[in-house]
Amino acid sequence: MASTGEASAHLLALDWGTSSLRGARINEQGQVLEERAFQRGILSVPAGGFAQVFEECFGDWVRAGARTCLISGMAGSKQGWAEAPYCACPAGFADVAAQLRWIQDPALTIRTAIVPGLSCELPCDLPGLNTLPDVMRGEEVQILGAMHLGGWRDGLCILPGTHSKWARIQDGRVTDFRTFMTGEWYALLSQQSLLARTVDAQAPFDPNAFALGLARARQGHNLLHNAFGARTLSLFARMEAGPLASYLSGLLIGEELRANDVQGARRITLIGSPSLTQRYALALATYGITAQAMGAEATWAGLHALRHHLPQSTPTTPTTPTA
């Protein structure tokens, strides 16, 4: 394998999720030279088939001389390529790098590691349950990337999605975080519940209806009740199927915001798809809060930045987690 020359310093960065596989070739300065995306999420890969899918999708980049591959996301779960046990919070670059799961596969001609997800223990005052665990996989790299790109070490990251994450960062480490099932609930409610009959989940975003939903949620009414209101608004022809989808979205995102101390946060970074971060930015604006938004670049920046915390050579055995 080439040990000198420009290509040898390239990082092969992968975000291998449940339903999709994305990759980027990144040079030593952190510049993304090329990106690829495949519908080859871990659920589509047969047992023992990860090295082959990797070769099919990125073999040419490996042969071009990339020296290291870092993979984030569900590839590190029990159902993935190799399980990377969660890194316990507080966790920053060094903690995550120390718990990389190196893949020992003779078929691999590039040193390859999976980034562990994070876990934290949230205080819980219940009999027999002093704490409740929370977990993330993939978002930790986006948070590290946001810190790297933004040059800050203290703040709050909101990562909207199927399972939204709210992560607090102090002195360059994620101290704790909480998950909200907002995106999954929106999908279930708008597509599987009674509301599916009268909500057009494919309708374009309606900012006015979204704002109404946000306002309703902020008034403190219960989501179990408010969601039924989306049904009766339709039954009494007071809102049409298109706006109803945005109203429901506003109810859910508003409920998520209400559960968090947004006004006490100093610096908020939103990380996710533009369509989602736009909605959260609108929601935060109703609290008078401005947030910086970023997308896929956070993932590539996080994996790039992690490179500077790697050991100089590939460990010969998988790293044993210490937490």
Next chain:
Amino acid sequence: MASTGEASAHLLALDWGTSSLRGARINEQGQVLEERAFQRGILSVPAGGFAQVFEECFGDWVRAGARTCLISGMAGSKQGWAEAPYCACPAGFADVAAQLRWIQDPALTIRTAIVPGLSCELPCDLPGLNTLPDVMRGEEVQILGAMHLGGWRDGLCILPGTHSKWARIQDGRVTDFRTFMTGEWYALLSQQSLLARTVDAQAPFDPNAFALGLARARQGHNLLHNAFGARTLSLFARMEAGPLASYLSGLLIGEELRANDVQGARRITLIGSPSLTQRYALALATYGITAQAMGAEATWAGLHALRHHLPQSTPTTPTTPTA
């Protein structure tokens, strides 16, 4: 048709819902002489086929001389036998009886009416929305039945189910009510969401896990977040699939209770299936509140009691709703 004799005074009481059809033959004293249940909910009846299903299921009771048939439930919805427009709150026996939807069908040899559901307008302080409507169909008869059986005219009725109803009653009339999608959410979360992998929705009820869920909800944490906790408790092997179902049920019912001023209520009646009213009774007990529970008898008592508010003869045209 017989106009005298004991059988002529029998009421044919039907609860015709979305997925099931139940019927009872009730004598003048309100005694249920016989009950039947069929999997012939309105969704299984082809357009124009209601009279035939009615004849197949209850024709012998009609020929035995029953004089009146009262039907509650979704048979009065747009998709039902004949639409019975909602009766607006406040509504008691007289209001509901005045808005019965009499069915004009030459094939019918018994005077037959559908009981309207109730609607109410809940205050709502949103631009362009001063009120939000709420609706019920079928539960109004159960509430009237509970009043009739209990001999009270002021109180709170909780009707757990797919869409739970909390109804306030003053001076013998339902003043307003609120719907909570608790039962439907439990089904979606335990069977369709990420949680379905690790929650055993068929497991027997676990009172300890249920109590933990109730306590967690009462501590004020957000349901969108708490539900994900049911996932991580499983991921970290801190709760098994069976108890997790009861924990999740406790989270949801606890959230429903938290949204209501249960401690301010004077008299609480729970109406529903024993397995559900048992859970709500346990939940109310954590607030130090005792509630009376009733089941199907409330439906039959409500339809029986409505009989005393009927006009003496069948209206020749359908009653026109005044609200």
